[in-house]
Amino acid sequence: MGTIGSVWIIPVLTSLFGFSAIFIPFLVAVQNGHVPLIIPFIRRHDIWWRRTSLSLLIMGIMGAFFITSTASFSITDNLLVHMICASISFLLVTLYIWGQVFLSFILSPSMSSPLLNLLRLLLCLLATISLILRQSFIIPSLHY
Numbered sequence: 001m002g003t004i005g006s007v008w009i010i011p012v013l014t015s016l017f018g019f020s021a022i023f024i025p026f027l028v029a030v031q032n033g034h035v036p037l038i039i040p041f042i043r044r045h046d047i048w049w050r051r052t053s054l055s056l057l058i059m060g061i062m063g064a065f066f067i068t069s070t071a072s073f074s075i076t077d078n079l080l081v082h083m084i085c086a087s088i089s090f091l092l093v094t095l096y097i098w099g100q101v102f103l104s105f106i107l108s109p110s111m112s113s114p115l116l117n118l119l120r121l122l123l124c125l126l127a128t129i130s131l132i133l134r135q136s137f138i139i140p141s142l143h144y
Contacts, residue, residue, distance in 0.1 A: 056099040063092035097124050
């Protein structure tokens with residue numbers, strides 16, 4: 001049969017291992033008395049960070065969209081649209097990085113070292129100062 005003839009075993013083993021990965025921890029949880037056998041209700045109560053992370057994801061995608069829109073409209077062609085898209089993209093990306101810094105300090109266990117979190121905070125402060133300076137000095141000096 002050769003090597004191709006025994007390839008059918010891969011989906012079978014994948015299915016078996018997949019079902020085992022679901023049911024073995026469930027059976028261990030039932031054995032330890034953590035969940036009931038009939039109508040198990042397994043959920044986490046503290047999932048606020050998922051909603052926060054999802055909203056940050058949406059903000060990041062919208063920021064990327066506005067960055068692309070900023071690049072699509074050059075300053076010479078349409079200054080107003082370019083500046084509006086740039087302002088919105090800078091604001092959304094700054095909010096995104098503030099959210100990521102917030103999550104990196106709050107979530108436990110931490111996925112990075114405290115030094116890296118402080119570096120993120122410093123870069124986030126620098127980005128916020130840059131955004132404020134851009135909005136207060138560069139935007140008013142442009143005449144539409």
